[in-house]
Amino acid sequence: MLLARLTVVFVVGSFSPALWAEDLRRPQELAWFNNANAQLEALTQRPADCVVPLHNPKFNLGRLAFNSPRLLGGQAGRMGLSCASCHPSGRDNSDFFIEQISDKPGRADISHHFLSSHGGDAFFNPKPIPDLADVDNLRFKNRGDIEFDQLLTRLIEIEFDGQAPTAAVFYGLKLYLTQNSIENCQLPFQPVSRTLESDWLLIDDGLAALDDAIKAGDSATILFVSASMRAVLERFYRFYSINPVKSLDDRLLDMSRALESLLSNTIKSDKTAEQILVTLAELSTSLGKLKNDLRQREAQSFYNPKTAYDYLNPSN
Amino acid sequence: MNIKKTTNTETVFFSCLKMPLTSIAFICVVSLFSIASNSYASGGGGGGGGFSSPSQSAPRFDPVVKYQEGIAALQRGDNRTAEKAFRKVISVNKKHANSQYYLGLSLFGQEKFKKAKRPFEKALKYDNKLVSAHGYLGVVFQKTKKFEKADAQRQQLIELRESCGDCNNKVKIDNALLQIDGAKQQSLLPLDVSPERGDQLYVEAVSHINQGHYLAALVSLEESASVFGPHPDVLTYQGFANRKLGNKAKALEFYQAALNIDADHRGANEYLGEYYVEIGRLDLAQYQLKKLEKICSFGCEQADELRRWIAAAS
Numbered sequence: 174m175l176l177a178r179l180t181v182v183f184v185v186g187s188f189s190p191a192l193w194a195e196d197l198r199r200p201q202e203l204a205w206f207n208n209a210n211a212q213l214e215a216l217t218q219r220p221a222d223c224v225v226p227l228h229n230p231k232f233n234l235g236r237l238a239f240n241s242p243r244l245l246g247g248q249a250g251r252m253g254l255s256c257a258s259c260h261p262s263g264r265d266n267s268d269f270f271i272e273q274i275s276d277k278p279g280r281a282d283i284s285h286h287f288l289s290s291h292g293g294d295a296f297f298n299p300k301p302i303p304d305l306a307d308v309d310n311l312r313f314k315n316r317g318d319i320e321f322d323q324l325l326t327r328l329i330e331i332e333f334d335g336q337a338p339t340a341a342v343f344y345g346l347k348l349y350l351t352q353n354s355i356e357n358c359q360l361p362f363q364p365v366s367r368t369l370e371s372d373w374l375l376i377d378d379g380l381a382a383l384d385d386a387i388k389a390g391d392s393a394t395i396l397f398v399s400a401s402m403r404a405v406l407e408r409f410y411r412f413y414s415i416n417p418v419k420s421l422d423d424r425l426l427d428m429s430r431a432l433e434s435l436l437s438n439t440i441k442s443d444k445t446a447e448q449i450l451v452t453l454a455e456l457s458t459s460l461g462k463l464k465n466d467l468r469q470r471e472a473q474s475f476y477n478p479k480t481a482y483d484y485l486n487p488s489n
Numbered sequence: 490m491n492i493k494k495t496t497n498t499e500t501v502f503f504s505c506l507k508m509p510l511t512s513i514a515f516i517c518v519v520s521l522f523s524i525a526s527n528s529y530a531s532g533g534g535g536g537g538g539g540f541s542s543p544s545q546s547a548p549r550f551d552p553v554v555k556y557q558e559g560i561a562a563l564q565r566g567d568n569r570t571a572e573k574a575f576r577k578v579i580s581v582n583k584k585h586a587n588s589q590y591y592l593g594l595s596l597f598g599q600e601k602f603k604k605a606k607r608p609f610e611k612a613l614k615y616d617n618k619l620v621s622a623h624g625y626l627g628v629v630f631q632k633t634k635k636f637e638k639a640d641a642q643r644q645q646l647i648e649l650r651e652s653c654g655d656c657n658n659k660v661k662i663d664n665a666l667l668q669i670d671g672a673k674q675q676s677l678l679p680l681d682v683s684p685e686r687g688d689q690l691y692v693e694a695v696s697h698i699n700q701g702h703y704l705a706a707l708v709s710l711e712e713s714a715s716v717f718g719p720h721p722d723v724l725t726y727q728g729f730a731n732r733k734l735g736n737k738a739k740a741l742e743f744y745q746a747a748l749n750i751d752a753d754h755r756g757a758n759e760y761l762g763e764y765y766v767e768i769g770r771l772d773l774a775q776y777q778l779k780k781l782e783k784i785c786s787f788g789c790e791q792a793d794e795l796r797r798w799i800a801a802a803s
Binding site: 242243246247248250251272273274285286287288289290291293400403404406407410426429433 | 685688689692695696697699700755756786787788789790791793794
């Protein structure tokens with residue numbers, strides 16, 4: 174694909190910003206795999222989920238955080254990586270590959286100095302990306318241990334240069350991971366379809382988490398959740414970039430701005446939690462309408478295996 | 490409402506949101522921004538935007554494409570095409586030492602020795618340690634019968650050899666000296682110019698930066714720049730490493746060079762903002778933040794980080 178683009182640039186003889194503006198909008202996942210088959214799978218499939226959801230907004234917060242690039246900092250955050258990039262559905266990722274960080278697909282050196290400004294080592298020592306649901310094969314089987322807390326803190330703040338998560342985010346992450354066990358999975362090793370619906374779950378998670386954080390007056394968590402929800406909206410913006418519709422693009426951007434506004438309103442002293450919850454309910458309604466409209470165009474997005482395949486294999 | 494304050498940085502951020510709009514309105518009221526849908530851009534590394542290596546984003550940037558076109562032309566002996574390509578690169582970034590050097594080489598390859606002199610001199614003006622440029626400039630002076638000037642190049646190489654001790658450049662310096670003396674023909678492309686090598690050097694450089702080894706980072710970045718040309722990711726980190734070493738004027742030059750090629754480069758905009766914070770120009774830092782927030786319509790780490798810097802300095 175890259176070669177094809179280069180050829181066009183050379184043949185035309187001049188630089189075409191529009192050409193590359195298109196590519197800039199492509200799903201970020203494309204950069205984390207080294208072949209078209211793996212890219213196609215990442216866009217259209219995901220491992221079977223082994224998480225038993227809880228009716229607890231902290232669980233929703235944890236699942237959103239696990240999928241949020243805003244949890245990590247440094248190079249990982251700049252690349253748009255989240256925990257779920259290596260562990261989609263909280264599992265493993267046998268195709269993940271970043272040049273210089275991986276020696277072969279499914280392996281990564283997360284202690285590389287490239288990723289961490291204060292926790293890296295001098296060795297190139299990629300390791301297999303573990304299946305987080307395969308509890309028996311993990312170092313920490315009991316996720317209530319203090320050692321598990323320390324591991325989580327180390328991963329976020331040291332290995333991936335993230336900011337210290339709020340207490341609620343940290344608790345939510347633990348709750349999500351605790352619910353992730355291969356014993357809960359009916360089809361543990363079979364992939365399932367990745368769809369708008371499956372990714373939209375994170376927006377629903379965000380709304381539940383926002384409601385909870387607003388009621389608790391936890392502004393730092395509101396900040397994190399709204400930033401994470403904006404990152405999910407960016408994902409849709411990218412997934413629908415192959416056949417873009419301006420009105421949908423505009424609404425995704427409007428929703429992103431609305432989330433930012435919600436944040437501003439939250440800290441205004443003259444707004445009560447009840448008033449902010451009314452705004453949140455309006456936002457939720459708008460998001461529901463947006464979801465319906467996105468669903469109408471799902472076949473033209475990267476969620477559709479045929480559309481994604483045609484993009485990734487332009488010569489076929 | 491009653492706000493719980495969880496972390497220092499977040500507290501500062503929220504304090505910022507409470508400030509009068511007249512002072513930092515553009516940070517706090519993002520919803521007021523009018524962001525056209527086509528204003529969204531990913532930006533590049535040197536701090537990110539979805540690309541993990543310069544080779545992946547290289548084709549986005551005209552000077553980088555032209556630079557690589559020039560390298561390919563030099564490799565196949567097409568010096569005229571190489572000359573045209575490097576002239577285009579230099580028209581965007583005249584201070585890119587490697588581009589000046591390769592322009593000199595492409596002219597040298599056409600036996601335009603007098604014309605080759607100037608780009609070799611400029612290459613050395615911007616990077617006096619570019620050993621091969623000393624060698625070729627010495628040969629140019631020999632060929633144009635400016636023997637005293639050739640001797641001056643020889644002398645500079647000897648000084649470089651003495652100051653470098655057992656450095657990696659020693660063999661290269663000896664070869665350049667032999668070249669001036671007419672005893673050895675230098676290879677036109679002494680470096681490994683594969684994109685893989687360029688990426689490797691870039692990752693090495695960022696790893697050095699993350700460890701605070703800024704001089705080592707600059708060495709890797711210079712080599713990476715010799716592969717990619719004036720790539721904004723590389724220029725951004727050249728600025729960053731120079732800033733950390735206290736070379737603020739040089740840092741500013743690199744940031745501006747990066748932004749000259751990609752005005753929406755997230756990393757360059759972020760680090761330029763940090764530079765402004767460091768020199769006490771919070772007004773300009775806030776301008777950079779405003780720009781980043783416009784570039785990152787869905788939020789980004791670069792804007793978050795610069796926001797933290799400004800909040801900490803306010």
